[in-house]
Amino acid sequence: MKAAIVQDPHHPPFFGEIDAPQPSAGDIRISVSAAALSHLVRSRASGRHYSTSGRVASVAGVDGVGRRDDGSRVYFVLPKAPNGSMAEKAVVAPAQCIVLPDELDDVTAAAIANPGMSSWAALTERARLKSGETVLVNGATGVSGRLAVQVAKYLGAGKIIATGRNARALQEVSALGADVTIPLVDDGDALERSFKPVFAEGVDVVLDYLWGQSAERLLIAAARAGADAVPIRYVEIGGASGQEITLPGAVLRSSAIELMGSGIGSIPLTRLIKAIEGVLYAAVPGGFKIATRPVPLSDVEQAWLDPTPGGRIVFITHPEASQERSTN
Missing domain, CATH: 3.90.180.10 (Medium-chain alcohol dehydrogenases, catalytic domain)
Known part of the structure; x- marks a missing residue:
């Protein structure tokens, strides 16, 4: 063959x-x-x-x-x-x-299954998204991130925040259902400042496709949002911006952040297949x-x-x- x-x-x-x-x-x-x-x-x-x-x-x-x-x-x-x-x-x-x-059709089914599963499984299996909750997608301008915005909306998210480097791509993500967009910049302090207002208003779930500096600043901004901030389920899915981060222990001690991963190994294969089925029938x-x-x-x-x-x-x-x- x-x-x-x-x-x-x-x-x-x-x-x-x-x-x-x-x-x-x-x-x-x-x-x-x-x-x-x-x-x-x-x-x-x-x-x-x-x-x-x-x-x-x-x-x-x-x-x-x-x-x-x-x-x-x-x-x-x-x-x-x-x-x-x-x-x-x-x-x-x-x-x-x-x-x-x-x-x-065959082509769409083949294309959408894997990237769509990443957010469907993260939201249903790991974060246990509830209707009306706020979801932040870090790295929303890639294939998986764009689908994550659409999947979150379909599954009942009340508000969706999207981050990305490309301004034009962020506009396109807005058309897919993102309510707020945040450009990712190289200046770490400026990036953290841009995150603070959305965490002050409350973020329930973060889907992170990037890791790296943006993840560090997201976690720090979430911890500094204050004691009245909503507890956050932070789900790490991909490492497009880096495989490692530097995170002060105080970030986790001083906040209600639940840090978890989603992927092969963290979710049983049978449940991942069920997530793919969900995406294919919702597409x-x-x-x-x-x-x-x-x-x-x-x-x-x-x-x-x-x-x-x-x-x-x-x-x-x-x-x-x-x-x-x-x-x-």
């Missing part, structure tokens, strides 16, 4: 021929139609992601969309190693498949918007290295099937 083959973790996968995986008893075989390229896919292909333990797959990809042998159209995640999802065929456990709603009724760039799988090496913005890259194994709807 054709696949995106990982031969060297220091180089992008190449398009080539590899033996198709064979299902064991109880496994499901998928004819793959679409698989998205994400930070998770890149880091697992290189063996750098914390969930890989240094292991590198033979075929790239962690999830995708396709059809089972019975014809049903499904989203699937974590196919049987060492083969990933960026191939003509994949084998997966039945519990790691979700039958897709008819109205959701159309919720009007979730995500920019996509469908690319033939044969162009995997070039697209892997392409820094051009313009939407989440989704590799199409069978282009003629990319817009199929389930008839089951």
